Amino acid sequence: MQIIFFLLAATALISGIMVVIQVNPVRSALFLVLNFFALAAIYLLANAQFIAAIQIIVYAGAIMVLFLFVIMLLNLRQPEEGGAHRHLGQKIFGSFLATAVIALVIYKVFRMVVPPAKPLTPDFGSTEMVAKSLFTDYLLPFEMTSILLLVAVVGAVILARSKVE
Amino acid sequence: MSIDIPTICLTNIGPLITLSVAGLLLLLFDAFSGKAIKKAHFHQFSLVAVAIALLQTVLLWNRQTSDFSRMIYVDNFSFFFNIIFLLGTGISIILSVHYLENYKKNYGEYYALMLFAAVGMMLMAAGGNLVIIFLGVEILSIPIYILSGLFREDLKSNEAALKYLLLGAFSSAFLLFGIAMLYGGTATFYLADLAAFIKKNGMNGYTYVGMGLLIVGFGFKVSLAPFHMWTPDVYEGAPTSITAFMSVGTKAAAFAAFVRVFLEVFPSVRMEWDLLLWVAAVATMTVGNVTALAQTNIKRMLAYSSIAHAGYILVGLIAGNQLGATGILYYLLAYTLMNLGAFGVVIAVARKKDSYLNIYDYSGLAFQYPGLAAVMTVFLFSLVGMPPTAGFLGKFYIFSAAVQAGYIWLVIIAVINSLISVYYYLRITVIMYMQPAEADLGPVAVTPVVNATLIISALAVLLIGIFPGAIFQLAMNSIKIFGS
Known part of the structure; x- marks a missing residue:
């Protein structure tokens, strides 16, 4: 495993x-x-x-x-040539910082004690269980996700509609 | 398999439902109604929806429970913020109408998206579960990405939308990763369970990383330094009415979630985050105020000023005591009124197609339009934090909370920053009152409704500055849920 x-x-x-x-x-x-x-x-x-x-x-x-x-x-x-050398200083500094942060995170995460995992119920992850939690505990997030998707669709239509009034 | 449907009470999320349904209806009306009825009634319809939601919120006041399997809290904290969001949304809608007509962009979708954004804000303030808070962030942000790019012909508007979308998506990833880390460390998304776990077992590696990433995610939304780089460009490029809306709405919503998560989940490990936020607050205030000094575009100046205000409000969170939290709520209410008012004047003075946005376009305003100049002066004085305005008392509460908690140096730096800000706010007053108009200003069209809104906002800023007792009590009532 x-x-x-x-x-x-x-x-x-x-x-x-x-x-x-x-x-x-x-x-x-x-x-x-x-x-x-x-x-x-x-x-x-x-x-x-x-x-x-x-x-x-x-x-x-x-x-x-x-x-x-x-x-x-x-x-x-294809993008034009010569783009790679722009902002070289920023790139070096940025990757240095990113590496440092990742190193810190990895160091922290490896040194910690992982809390004991809860045993899973046998039907965990089945379609039935997913449906069950969607319609009980996660009912509100489920409904709100529909608003999120609607907003995204409406937004795409607004930004992409061909005729500018 | 038996399914236990949890009991739910729909009145608890009444304001949410009202705004969502109103948004859906607006979209339908826009699609199916004739052209003539359209334009005039969209904003009236959305204002009615906002008013109903406001009424529902007021009627729910003092109810304290949680609903939808503890997904959302139903408490005064969320109600207080609902009132801020609804006021902000309502005033922004009023300010939008004339502005959009000038651009021939008075779409129904515009108002629908604003209402949906308000739904997102309410979810952020009420979220009892990190999933809801994240959904709130997204439901709030996506309409604002779209609305900032509403002027498709305008390159600056395109830039604003794209910049905000890319950086916003990036910060959402941070927030989500933080939530995943917290889940990995504690096996729960519920704020109450997270708090109990951390109180009992202390922090572990995962929760440290999660907390840090949450600060990045929220910090982006409230535009804390060093995550503030997007603010001036987005505020400048977006339609002014949307700039006004997001400057108060996004900030208040993000602070609502920020305050709730940090004062509910992490109060037992204050020492771990207060230094981090201390540095962020000092950097935010200083960067915002010092950079604002050099701005000549009024929208950019207000953008930097909003960064600085995020710093002041953060001081209240660092103080972390009752007075600090009360101060944050009071300040955000005052900030909503004064900032929207200032943007309202900016919209009026900018006139057709945003042609007058330079601060020197305000010269001589007081001679031709004394009323407009007077309300602008009230808003600017309040943004500076001068008595007897609401801005002064907001700062007073927050700073005295920080003194109580022992952050003397932080308060000294904050006060120095307020002094710096006097220059760039009052410069506009000086230009308005003491410089002759360079050219004839021409007609500044202010509809009676906008006029009334601006005057009422200015009066409200003065009124809650002079008689803060009632609002202070309400805010006090709202933060009782936090233990310390």
Whole structure:
């Protein structure tokens, strides 16, 4: 279990970094798909089968296809050369700070005592349990998420509507 | 499998429901009604919704419970903030109407998004669970990202929206990661359980990291230094009515969540965070005030001033005692009135298409429009913190709370900062009253409703400054939930 987890975590991290540093947007998108699959597998390890399935169907399936369509329709050009050397000082300073913070976090996290994990109920992570918590304890967040999604849709329409009155 | 549906009481979230339903109805009206009815009635409809929500909040006053399986708190703290949010939303709607008509952008969606943003604010103030607080942050932020980019033809508006979206998403990630870390360390999202866990077992590595990331996330939303870089650009580029709305709404909502989380969950480990916030408060006040000195665009100046005010309010959180929390509530109410008022005058003076935003465009305002100059003076005096305005008492409560808690140096720095701020606020008064107009100002169109709103806000600023007793009592009542 441990080895599988670390393999998956390494895949997710490396593919995540590749998403950011790839120049070609299509490659970035494909690495993002890999990242989603690795995450889905981690969810499976954590006994969350339903979430894992949703992750693959919704994110890796539907959303990434849309991403790729948009990238291809927009026909993004390669960025101009010479961008890499701009703000060099800031980049060095920033990466130094980021490394320091990450080192501090890792140091802290490894030295601590992990509180004992609660045993899971046998049906944890099943569709039934997810549905149950959505409609009982998490009812309000569930309803509010619908407002969040509505707002995002309305906003996209406002910003993208073709006719400027 | 048996399912126990938890008992819920919908009156407890009455204001939330009213605003959400009103927002949905507005979207439907906008889609299906004829052009003629449209324009005139959207803002009236949303104002009615805000008024109903305000009434519901007042009727709920003194109810103390939690609902939806402890997801939200129903208490005076959230009601007090609801009143601030609803006042802010209402005044912003009134200020928007004429401004949007000038730009031919008087859409129904605009008001709907504002109402939804207000829903997000209320969730942040009422959240008893980190999931709700996070959802509130997002429901508040996404409409504001969109509304800042409302003027699609204007490059500055585009810049504002994109900058706010990217940095806001970045800060949301920090907030979310912090929440995940807290969950990892304590296995709960509920504020009450988190507080109990930390009180019993102390902090562990996860909760330290989580707390730090929460400070980053909230710090971005209230624009604390060093997370304030987005503020001037976004405030300058966004439509002025939205700048007004977010300068008070986002700040008050983020402070509501900030205060609730830190005074409820982390009071037992005060020593761990007060130094961090001390440094942030000093940096925020100093950066805000010193940079504001150099601004000639009034929106940018007010942006830096709002950064500085975040610093003052943070002083109250650092003090962490009853008086400090009361002071924060009082100050945020005063800040809502005075800042919206100042932006109202800015909207009026800027006229068509924001053409007069330089501070020297105010020269001679007092000779042509003495009323407008007088209310602006009241708002500016209150922003400085001069007696007998509400701004003075807000600062007084917060600073004396900090003195009580023993943060003498912090208060000295804060007072020095207030002195610095005198220069850039009063410079505008001097320009208005003592410099002749460079050119004829031309007509400044102020509708009677806006006029009345500005005058009432100015009177309110004076009134709660001179007779603070009632508001102070209400604020006192609202923070009883915090133990210390």
